[in-house]
Amino acid sequence: MTTVKVALTQTPWTGDRESMTQLHEDFARQAAAQGAQIICFQELFYGPYFGITQDTKYYDFAEGVEGPTTRRFAALAKELGMVIVLPVYEEEQPGILYNTAAVIDADGTYLGKYRKHHIPNLPKFWEKFYFRPGNLGYPVFDTAVGRIGVNICYDRHFPEGWRALGLAGAQIVFNPNATAPGISNHLWEIEQPAAAIANGYFVAASNRVGAETNEYGDDAVTFYGSSYVVGPDGHFVGDWASKTDAEVKVWDVDLDQIREVRERWQFFRDRRPDAYDAIVEP
Secondary structure (H helix, E strand, O other): OOEEEEEEEEOOOOOOHHHHHHHHHHHHHHHHHOOOOEEEOOOOOOOOOHHHOOOHHHHHHOEOOOOHHHHHHHHHHHHHOOEEEEEEEEEEEOOEEEEEEEEEOOOOOEEEEEEOOOOOEEOOEEHHHOOOOOOOOOOOEEEOOEEEEEOOHHHHHOHHHHHHHHHOOOOEEEEEEOOOOOOHHHHHHHHHHHHHHHHOOEEEEEEOEEEOHHHHHHHOOEEEOOOEEEOOOOOEOOOOOOOOOOEEEEEEEEOHHHHHHHHHOOHHHHOOHHHOHHHHOO
């Protein structure tokens, strides 16, 4: 059995960037103490979820993806011997901004980044004000714990990205989120398990939790946490994280289950790309 200990975190906004960053350093240390080998933080982890409004002051949270935040957590990854999936607000150059996740290996090496492809634009999720759509494809990263991919929040509604990651050999796909109640609750329960089944891999989905009233007052969105891991058979691995409280939680993931499930359900063998032309028509 090839077991990997996977950690996810969820927390409300503390009110300032430095304390939020320190909190996630503490989360990583707590996870490492529980034996975690890889950890993923929530979407845009070191700030509030500023998509709730349209305000240029939040551009100040952006930095180069290989900038101070990534360097800081690369040092921590090396110290703890832990792979880190680090969602950051990336500035490629002034005015060119992306919702990005850096991937750092267990020896502190920066392996690369994923840029969120699908950018929502609806009340309290005004992300087109802040981000360009991702343009780097769906990379899969060879890490100390296996081959991992990333989808970010709204990406999870689009099956094509999940499939691209499966075809590229992902074993675990991390899906950091800032997801609020509504019809999203039902989709949260079914979309990631469906993606895991269709592609025969593990999905680890983290979500923000609580209301950021310290930033937005009565306009704050209440995120519902409920971070979880689901296996290639569509069954949840252990329990979900809390719906209401900050938490770092660790799950045991058996990568051998991927082969077992794929040999039972030959979806990659039986797929028909020659019949799917309409999918890519604009």
